Each structure stands twice: as C-alpha cells, then as structure tokens.
Amino acid sequence: MMANSYTEQEALQHYLRHPLMERIVQLKERNFEASKSCSYAPKNVEEAVDNYHSVLEIVGDICANVIAPNAFGVDNEGPTCADGKVNYASGTRKNLQACKQAGLMGMSMPYQYGGLNFSNVPYLMAADMISAADAGFVNLWALQDCAQTIYEFGSEELKNKFLPRVCAGETMSMDLTEPDSGSDLQSAQLKATYSEQDDCWYLNGVKRFITNGDSDIHLVLARSEEGTKDGRGLSMFIYDKRDGGVEVRRIEHKMGIKGSPTCELVYKNAKAYLCGDRRMGLIKYVMSLMNGARLGIAAQSAGISQAAYKEAAYYAKHRKQFGKPIEEMPAVAEMLDNMKAKLDATRALLYQTARYVDLYKTLEDIAKERKLLPEERAEQKKYAKMADAFTPLAKGLGGEFSNQNVYDCVQVHGGSGLMKEYTCERLYRDARVTTIYEGTTQMQVIAAIRYATNGFYASVMQEFSQMPVTENMQPLQCVLQELQEKYIAMVDLMQTDNLKDYIDAMSRRLVEMAGYIIMGYLLVQDACANDYLFGKSARVFVAYIAAEVDKHCSYIQRFVSIGRC
C-alpha cells in the first residue's frame, strides 16, 4: 500500500465527524444550489463530507510521497535570490507542481472562481498534514488564504481578475511588515500614490520579512493618506507580478523553515489595485487576514507536533538500550505520552476554532446575498466572538506546544537527535518560528486577556462543563471543573482594585490557564466520542494541566503576597 498521511491518521479523520460539520456544510453549500451548474459541486451533506475525505486523501498522498521525501533536500538546498527574483529549491518546485496538478490551490474559494468551496476544517487539516511533511512548504501553500481577503473585501472586478488565477495555482504573499514596522504595523511607511493621469495607484518603499515575497499576487499594506502616522492612514492593495515594479533585494538566511523564502522587497513605482475601502487596510482587512493566518500557524504547529510525535515514537520503538526498546522505559514513555496529549489538545482547540470561524464567516457571507434571520444573526454574532476569543489561544498555545514537542523529540533521540540525518533536527529548527510570526505568543496573550478579564472564557468553560460526558470521562470532567474554579478565583483576585495595575504582568498565566482548561474540556469531548483514539491523551493532558494550573495559581498568589509584604 502506498503511504498516505491522511488514511494513516485515524485521529485526524475524527474531526470531520463533529456534529457541527453538518450545519457548516449546509451553510457553505447554500442548499446545494451550485450542484445544478457546477459539475463537481456536491448534492447533499454526505457527498460534501465525502468530498472532504477524498480530497484530504489526495493531500495525504502528496504529503507522504512527494512533500515529505523532498523535505530534506529542500532544507539543504533552500531558495536562492538572483536578478531581483527568487528561485525555489528544486523540491519546492516539485511540491508546488504536485499541489497545482492536484487542484489544491484555492481550496476555500467558491465554485464560481474555480475553487472547491471547502470549509476551514478540511482546509486546515490539509495544512496540518502538509506542515508535518514540510513545515516550510506549508507557508507557500497556505498563503492561498490571502485570497480570502480579496474575496471578502475586493470589488467584483478584482475578484474576477485574481481569484481564478489563485485557484489555477498562482501563489500569493501578504506584504505587511517593514524594517521598522514588525508587531507595530500601524507605523508602516510604504507609500501608495494615486495618479490621476494613469487612473491607478503606485507603490514605493521597502517591505521586509515577507514570506514568499516573489509570489504572483501580493496583498500589500501601504500608506495611502499622506501626512498620517497611524493605522487610519493605511489601505490594502493588490500588486500583480505581471505588472512588474517589485524587486527582491535579498532573502534571509534562517534557522528553520528554510524552504520558504523570506524576502526583502523594493517597490519602485509598482502599479497596484486598491482592495476595499481606503483607510481600512489595517483596521479591518489586516485584522481579518491575520486571524486567518493565525489559525494557519496553529495548523502548522499541529503538523509539527504530529511529525515530532511520529518521529519520536518510531525511534523509541526501534532503538534498543539495556536489552529493550527505549519506549518501554518510563522516562521515555512519559515524554511520548505528553507529546501525544499536547498534539491532541492542540488539534482539539484548532478544529473547534475552525468550526466557529466557518460558521460566522459563512453567515457573514450569506448576509451579503440576503437578510439573515434573527436567529442566524444571533448565531453569527455568537460564533464570531467565540472565534475571536479562541484564535489567539489556538495560535499561542499550539505554537508553544509544538516547540515543547520538538524539544522532547530530540531528547528521545538522544545524541542522534542532533544529527542532520534525523528529521527531528529539522523539526527542531522549523518549529521555532511558530511562537514568533503572525503575532508572537506575547501578542496572542494581549489579544486574549480581555476575554479572561471580562469573564468570557469562564462562561465558555461553564458551558463546556455542562456538556454530557461518558462514565469513563466523568472523573476528568470533575478535575476540569475544579481547575475552572481555581482559574476564576485567580482572575477575580487580579481584578481587585489594588491589583488591577499588575494584570498585564500576570496575563500570560491567566490566558494559559484558560487555554489549558478549554483544551481539556474539548479533549474530553473527543475522548467521549472515541475513547480508543483520545482517552489516554485526555487523561494525560488533564493531569498535566492540573499541575500547570496549580503552578500558575501558586505563582500568582505568591506574587500578590510578596508584593503586599
């Protein structure tokens, strides 16, 4: 049998069986109207979900038989830069060609533009698998997500011009950061000037740290309002490489994700199209773009965690010391169990967030076609808030867990783990960026802390704690309820008048506690649906987070008492 990263992962297939998938598919497919005009559109829910499985099987085939075997060569060879252009590593070119031939570009785009109209859940499952095969390559592939910004905010003319090209396999990039504007995007300086004479915009300036910066279609954040200094002067533009005017000045030599070129771009009177309204570039469009990209990094993190666990488990099974495989030694077994638990917890939160995003974004899209019913409006509002609250947790904790898993993966390998011959050496380097780009973990905490202080996470926990569980999982649910109370007590403590000024200093611990407990509840639900796949992870994870929550509580209490001394 040919190797297949999808069919070999029963745990991954589980996420398509969630009860919310039916509602998501019904909304995405608009009562299956498209099946009358589009030859490949499904006719009912079963067919749509079956399509998800079939296409993910193609992704699994390409991951196992093309992308993963190329990963070592891509990491070694890397991209090069010459004459203002990027040349991908030969393996990267083969990977892109396979994805293009398989029609895996523009997966989420509607049928009318040549896309597959897939929901976020299978799209992120694909990203998860591709990342496990080569965490650098997933960046190039997943930048197709930029098309979502054009779809949501661009004019019909722009959609018709660019979206079919994305679906046909052209690559994308999001040109946001500059030498002096990293996390602080509102200070971006790239200048956009409107020419009355040519009736179009021109871009001038420099962008830095641009992933896949020599792509075919760029989304560019630029200052269109002269004299402004903050985010309100920035607009979103589309630069088409076919028009010319952008040069790649250099590419970075990085620690990891080496296959993905990180570029410095020089814009010299580059013609561009305004996407959406002026002044809304950062305030509205980048925020939307970043939330999608953050979920993409959460998927990338899940993929790295999966690859790390797989490599470690394989090595521990085959490496014998003291006359037996090292997996039989408690110290190693504990590491493996923790790795699997963190992987399953990352995925539980990632795919739950993806379902929320699907529900609210699809309803938002439907609202452009017809007036939503009052209950639909309420649903849209509810899930938009859930998605906004869960995205920084999924990205922040997913990234941290992937780094912990690659650390343990190298540890399981012992001295061999430092050798280039072993995949874990690359994983160790590739994982590092997941807690940094698309907003550092610290930025995720800033985005999440308000949901801790306003009681939203507590209310979500309360809702989850009331969900029915199997008898097996009842003890874990009780532990989670205890942890929830401890968390609420810490949030309340930090909100007392004399401590409010210190809440920023404690925010990482509060957000981590919230994320862990929410992950715990979701993992318990997964285990209720399938104890064989998730039961052990749920037990290990709840024990792990119980200790973590106690640690954070102890720290906060000590911080307060010492501070009061």
Add this chain to the structure above:
Amino acid sequence: MKLNVVVLMKQVPDIRTTNNDVLLPDGSINRAILPTIVNPNDMYALEQALLLKDMYPEATVTVLSMGPMQAADVVREGWFRGADKGVLLCDKQFAGSDTLATSYTLAQAIKQLAPVDLVLCGSQSIDGETAHVASQVACHLGWPQFTFANALQVENNQVTVERQIENGVEKAQTSLPVVISVTNQAPVCRPKNAKNVMMHKRTEVLVWSLNDIQADANQCGWTGSPTRVANMKPLAWQAKEAQQIEPTDTGIATLMQWIVR
C-alpha cells in the same frame, strides 16, 4: 493537434509488499488477501498520454481496461488524473484470458474506439510480468510497435521514442498509429486532481461486453487462451544460497564453470 490516445490499464493485486501467505499451496497468488491497485507501469503510460494532452489540449485520452466490475476503479483512476473517457471490458466470456486472448479482446475494443492514433500501456504488469500485451495488441491491429519507451514525443503525425535497450537508449521514429509500451523510467504519473475526483467518483463507467466489441468468443477467455500452466513453484532465494566470488582470475574461472555447467 487532434489526437486520440488509448491507455491500456490493468487492475492487479498489490504484490509489492507481501508475506508468506501471498501464495496458495498450488503456487498461484492469493488475490483475496491482497489489495488491488492499478498496474504501476500503466500509470507511467497514463502520464505520457496526459502530457500529450497538456501539449495538445484538443487531444482525447481514453482509458481501456479489462476485468471484473471492480476494475471500473481503474477507469476512475484515469479520470481522476485527467483522462476524458473510459471503457471497461467485462464479460464472463473474457474470464481466464491469457495474454493472447487479452490482446485480441483489447484490440477489438480499440477498433470500436476508432479512429485511434496511439495506444499506450505499461511495459509489463506486476502480476504476470510477461510484457506480451503491447506487442500482441500491435499484431492484432496490424500496427507498428515500440516497446520499453522511456520518453515519447508526437509531432506532425510522427512519433519519436527513446527506448530502453541493454546498455543504452535507442531513439526511434515512426508514423501514427502505433502501440507503445512505457517503462518506469518515464516521468511519474501526476496526482489525482481534486475537482476530477469530486466530479467522477460516482460517475458510471461504460462497460462493454463481448458483443459490444464484435469479438469472436473462440478467441476470448479460456477458449481463446492456448497457455496452460503445468505447475507453479514458489522460488524464494535465500541468503544462504548466495556465494561470494572474489574478483580474481580464480574467482572468475569458478563463476564461468558454474554458468556453463
């Protein structure tokens, strides 16, 4: 350029990863325990056809297979990768065909698909390993043949192939129509395409019976198969039977004696 290409594709048991249970006591393959796949070399032939279609978009690629109804999956594998049409030859009277009867049946179907410019197939199948079918189909059709092609080009009604021969590659040319068998040195077949899978996974495959291809029943199936298997003997070479021969004059002399023995 208008070009009608037929690709012969066969469903075979996947014998690439096997264990001792794979052979029945009589030496034949235990098909029940093996998953079925498209004969790997046929996929290289399919890729050659699809490359021609990439170059000449008006070309038509038809997958032709023969076997039980479950072999319809082979036709779908072709559709999933970009083939335009597909036919499965399925009839009780085709059962038990050796390569002669198979090639006769396939040739009859190709005549039904006329006009056909090019027939492609894998150089051999992993279950039989005879490499007969391409040559025999060419004979039945009265067409020229190229076997063991690593690469091929079609231009102005002319086909140029690079053939794998012992110690090298031979370049040869002829005019259409022609039958060409393709080796696994040709480019690997492209992956399935998502839209094609969504479109075709439930599409019914056209099935032709003996009557549909106006075949002579006496030349099909058991009746049309002169091959008789006297016996089958599983041969598994073991390491203990291996001999190390040193690259010395004495070693070479020993080897020569063993060969001419």
